[in-house]
Amino acid sequence: MPKNWKPEDKSIDQATQEMIKKAEKENIETIWDRLEAQQPQCGYGQLGICCKNCFQGPCRIDPFGDGPKKGVCGATADTIVARNLARMIAAGAAAHSDHGRHVVIAMYEAIEHGAPYPIKDEKKLKSVAKKLGIAVDNREIKEIAKDVIKKAFEDFGKQDDSIINFADAYANDKRKQTWKDAGVAPRNIDREVVEIMHRTTMGVDHDTVSLIAQGIKASLGDGWGGSLIATEFQDILFGTPQIGKREANLGVLKEDYVNIVVHGHEPVLSEKIIEAAQDPELIELAKKYGAKGINAVGMCCTGLELLVRHGTPIAGNYLQQELAIVTGAVEAMVVDVQCIMPSLVDVARCFHTKIIDTSSLATFPGATHIKFDERKADEIAKEIVRTAVENFSNREKNKVQIPKGKSEAIGGFSVEATLEALGGSLQPLEDAIKSGTIRGIVGIVGCNNVKVKHNYNHITLTNELIKNDILIIGTGCWATACAEYGIFLPEYAKNAGDGLRTICESLGIPPALNMGSCVDCSRMLVLADLMARDLGVDISDLPLAGSATEAMTEKAVSIGTYFVASGIFTHLGTTPPVLGSQEVVKVLTENAFDIVGGAFYVEPDPVKAAKTLTEYIEKKRKALGI
Amino acid sequence: MKAVLIFPERCIGCKHCELSCAIAHSQTKSLFSMFSEKIISKPRIHVEVGEDLLTFPNKCRHCNPAPCIEICPTNAIVRDESTEFVLVEYSKCITCGMCAIACPFGIITFDKTPNVMTNRSVNLKCDNCIERVEEGKEPACVEACKTNALVFGEINNLIGKKRKNITKTVTKSPDEAEEFELPENIKLWRSMLKHEAHSNKN
Ligand code: SF4
Ligand code: SF4
Ligand code: SF4
Ligand code: SF4
Numbered sequence: 001m002p003k004n005w006k007p008e009d010k011s012i013d014q015a016t017q018e019m020i021k022k023a024e025k026e027n028i029e030t031i032w033d034r035l036e037a038q039q040p041q042c043g044y045g046q047l048g049i050c051c052k053n054c055f056q057g058p059c060r061i062d063p064f065g066d067g068p069k070k071g072v073c074g075a076t077a078d079t080i081v082a083r084n085l086a087r088m089i090a091a092g093a094a095a096h097s098d099h100g101r102h103v104v105i106a107m108y109e110a111i112e113h114g115a116p117y118p119i120k121d122e123k124k125l126k127s128v129a130k131k132l133g134i135a136v137d138n139r140e141i142k143e144i145a146k147d148v149i150k151k152a153f154e155d156f157g158k159q160d161d162s163i164i165n166f167a168d169a170y171a172n173d174k175r176k177q178t179w180k181d182a183g184v185a186p187r188n189i190d191r192e193v194v195e196i197m198h199r200t201t202m203g204v205d206h207d208t209v210s211l212i213a214q215g216i217k218a219s220l221g222d223g224w225g226g227s228l229i230a231t232e233f234q235d236i237l238f239g240t241p242q243i244g245k246r247e248a249n250l251g252v253l254k255e256d257y258v259n260i261v262v263h264g265h266e267p268v269l270s271e272k273i274i275e276a277a278q279d280p281e282l283i284e285l286a287k288k289y290g291a292k293g294i295n296a297v298g299m300c301c302t303g304l305e306l307l308v309r310h311g312t313p314i315a316g317n318y319l320q321q322e323l324a325i326v327t328g329a330v331e332a333m334v335v336d337v338q339c340i341m342p343s344l345v346d347v348a349r350c351f352h353t354k355i356i357d358t359s360s361l362a363t364f365p366g367a368t369h370i371k372f373d374e375r376k377a378d379e380i381a382k383e384i385v386r387t388a389v390e391n392f393s394n395r396e397k398n399k400v401q402i403p404k405g406k407s408e409a410i411g412g413f414s415v416e417a418t419l420e421a422l423g424g425s426l427q428p429l430e431d432a433i434k435s436g437t438i439r440g441i442v443g444i445v446g447c448n449n450v451k452v453k454h455n456y457n458h459i460t461l462t463n464e465l466i467k468n469d470i471l472i473i474g475t476g477c478w479a480t481a482c483a484e485y486g487i488f489l490p491e492y493a494k495n496a497g498d499g500l501r502t503i504c505e506s507l508g509i510p511p512a513l514n515m516g517s518c519v520d521c522s523r524m525l526v527l528a529d530l531m532a533r534d535l536g537v538d539i540s541d542l543p544l545a546g547s548a549t550e551a552m553t554e555k556a557v558s559i560g561t562y563f564v565a566s567g568i569f570t571h572l573g574t575t576p577p578v579l580g581s582q583e584v585v586k587v588l589t590e591n592a593f594d595i596v597g598g599a600f601y602v603e604p605d606p607v608k609a610a611k612t613l614t615e616y617i618e619k620k621r622k623a624l625g626i
Numbered sequence: 627m628k629a630v631l632i633f634p635e636r637c638i639g640c641k642h643c644e645l646s647c648a649i650a651h652s653q654t655k656s657l658f659s660m661f662s663e664k665i666i667s668k669p670r671i672h673v674e675v676g677e678d679l680l681t682f683p684n685k686c687r688h689c690n691p692a693p694c695i696e697i698c699p700t701n702a703i704v705r706d707e708s709t710e711f712v713l714v715e716y717s718k719c720i721t722c723g724m725c726a727i728a729c730p731f732g733i734i735t736f737d738k739t740p741n742v743m744t745n746r747s748v749n750l751k752c753d754n755c756i757e758r759v760e761e762g763k764e765p766a767c768v769e770a771c772k773t774n775a776l777v778f779g780e781i782n783n784l785i786g787k788k789r790k791n792i793t794k795t796v797t798k799s800p801d802e803a804e805e806f807e808l809p810e811n812i813k814l815w816r817s818m819l820k821h822e823a824h825s826n827k828n
Contacts, residue, residue: 040673040681043638043773047815060772063812064636067772451822579815604821 011454015405019323047580054202081581092558097226167224186221223562241308248483251406252313263299264336272381301517317477328399332388409483440543440617446476464610469497540567540597549573567597637775644669646770686752694725716742
């Protein structure tokens with residue numbers, strides 16, 4: 001199939017371009033080929049104006065206003081777009097929250113049934129307990145843990161109308177009041193998702209504003225519930241991230257080693273795989289097969305979870321997953337849930353690579369299934385690593401080509417580690433913001449989207465903002481992009497404006513901070529909340545903004561929405577399917593300001609977006625009188 | 627004379643016209659059963675992407691004089707007297723491809739069809755859904771298109787409408803005129819598409 005594009009047009013990263021070329025030479029289809037084959041993509045879908053919520057449909061609304069103006073049941077474009085949007089939020093919130101639930105269950109299994117997950121960070125457990133109003137003094141760790149688990153389980157299951165425990169414990173009073181006034185305080189993480197499904201089924205809620213409000217509620221159940229729970233419980237079980245050097249990009253794969261890539265989102269299993277990869281017996285076995293050892297690396301958010309906690313190298317972000325296999329040097333790609341392309345199995349067929357699926361939620365036809373069970377975590381992890389090791393002898397040497405590209409990066413800026421880097425409190429950062437040395441902070445969240453040149457928006461937006469003395473914090477595929485580009489090195493501060501550069505140099509930190517995976521967006525909320533408390537204002541008063549500049553998943557829609565609902569002006573660099581309703585667009589980009597203090601802003605050009613975000617931050621500074 | 631006029635600026639690339647065309651030319655004329663037919667019916671209209679991810683639903687114009695008729699060595703292509711549609715007599719088509727070379731719109735494709743007894747490919751171009759039109763219906767693609775990118779009617783009436791729009795357009799200031807008629811949100815969407823098409827190139 002002749003291509004209409006060049007590899008150089010598809011990624012700013014050389015290692016990535018090199019692998020796209022290799023795939024092309026070997027006739028291996030990748031995501032860019034499939035996007036081309038999908039053109040034209042249906043405009044109804046892109047505009048969000050088709051409804052298939054009942055089988056009287058599908059119904060489509062003519063966006064030009066001449067054809068059908070209503071679905072069979074009478075639903076208008078506004079209703080249909082709002083319902084579709086709410087469903088996207090429901091799916092995104094469900095994914096994050098289910099992830100959170102799995103970690104709580106792992107801890108529960110450890111405490112009650114001896115699953116091999118000892119509590120690694122007792123300090124964090126105690127601080128979470130204290131926030132939740134659980135007594136910690138003179139109590140056994142196990143007892144405290146039980147109470148914390150109970151609070152989390154309640155948030156997934158309680159039936160009263162009060163706000164969930166975690167949001168109540170973590171958000172400041174001003175924010176909670178805003179939610180209460182708007183009627184969007186989440187009552188139960190699961191219930192808000194279920195209620196979206198109820199409201200959007202045939203013939204229930206047809207009002208854009210109340211549909212969006214319910215979307216906001218579910219998203220807050222994600223940001224201040226499911227995701228926050230995931231982050232906090234993972235820190236307790238696996239350790240709170242600390243600052244340290246890591247490596248990133250496809251070049252972290254090693255020629256003479258058994259390469260295992262752990263990919264997906266949940267660290268409950270990958271933690272164990274990293275442990276098993278260090279098992280002397282298995283390393284011996286690898287040597288018996290002629291390898292020098294075992295090289296376990298990460299990919300996507302599972303990769304980031306490992307990177308921030310253990311310094312595990314990361315082989316790439318979302319758009320690089322197929323390309324890791326194209327190197328021909330991967331013995332096993334171990335996948336759990338979310339953002340895993342089903343095409344991996346097809347790409348792997350061109351090589352000796354085994355795709356091993358591990359989650360009871362996610363089965364990949366054509367993959368090797370080794371399903372995970374918390375109680376037998378150690379054995380299963382060893383079995384997975386052994387499968388990879390045994391596959392080494394099948395590697396075809398002449399098919400191997402690992403790109404040289406890899407970069408060093410500092411990572412692991414949990415809220416705790418950030419406070420430590422600042423000398424124990426946010427004071428230095430707040431002072432720098434007050435004095436204007438740093439103008440403000442922008443939080444950028446993950447995703448690559450194949451419609452955007454890989455990493456281009458991430459890197460361009462980051463560069464533009466740091467030039468304007470804006471400190472960047474962020475997570476997900478954005479973080480991997482920055483790691484690959486060398487932005488997470490303290491020396492990169494030389495590209496920042498004078499003010500930010502001085503601060504970075506004096507603290508020895510990079511101008512952009514990697515806070516972890518996409519569930520770790522909750523860390524950004526916690527940080528924003530701390531700052532608001534210190535300054536005695538609401539989050540929406542702070543000189544902050546958010547961005548999802550290569551947004552792709554439903555999870556990103558949920559993240560964006562809880563950012564907005566937390567009072568943060570949030571940029572999207574790709575368009576969610578909402579443009580079919582001018583009313584919905586207006587609610588999201590204008591009216592939301594009046595209701596929750598934040599709103600969305602769509603701009604595909606990262607340079608223009610940086611300008612608008614900077615102006616917004618300056619406006620907030622002025623209002624604060626700083 | 628009745629014809630299908632195309633308004634590409636209204637096409638949103640959903641390809642519903644393609645699917646409906648295939649259904650209309652299938653044996654069972656049903657979406658749910660057509661894919662289990664022996665020879666699977668193919669669309670005779672082609673929605674392809676051009677500049678800036680904009681789409682163009684391309685189909686036979688039923689030209690007069692028609693280059694395909696003029697060049698066909700076996701007289702397989704004929705003009706229906708009453709409708710003036712350009713039709714193919716599949717049994718006479720020798721799949722030489724002359725018509726495809728001559729067609730200025732590149733819409734002739736060759737494939738198998740249940741309508742010819744032999745198991746070979748023939749010129750399968752659009753027949754303007756003559757069977758449907760004779761029953762007083764619109765061509766299938768036109769009926770399927772919910773944005774009115776395809777409109778069927780007396781050609782002069784249709785052109786008359788277009789002419790009125792053009793008159794309005796040219797009497798407006800040039801920058802306003804360019805995207806005359808497009809609603810705001812659609813303009814925004816188009817500009818996002820344009821950006822998407824270009825952003826991969828910088
Ligand atoms: S819910 Fe209404 S708009 Fe949606 S498919 Fe059914 S009839 Fe059509
Ligand atoms: S096939 Fe081509 S040349 Fe022949 S009538 Fe149709 S558009 Fe004209
Ligand atoms: S007029 Fe009929 S045959 Fe021609 S493209 Fe349309 S649906 Fe197909
Ligand atoms: S049905 Fe209409 S809008 Fe859809 S692709 Fe065909 S011409 Fe374009």
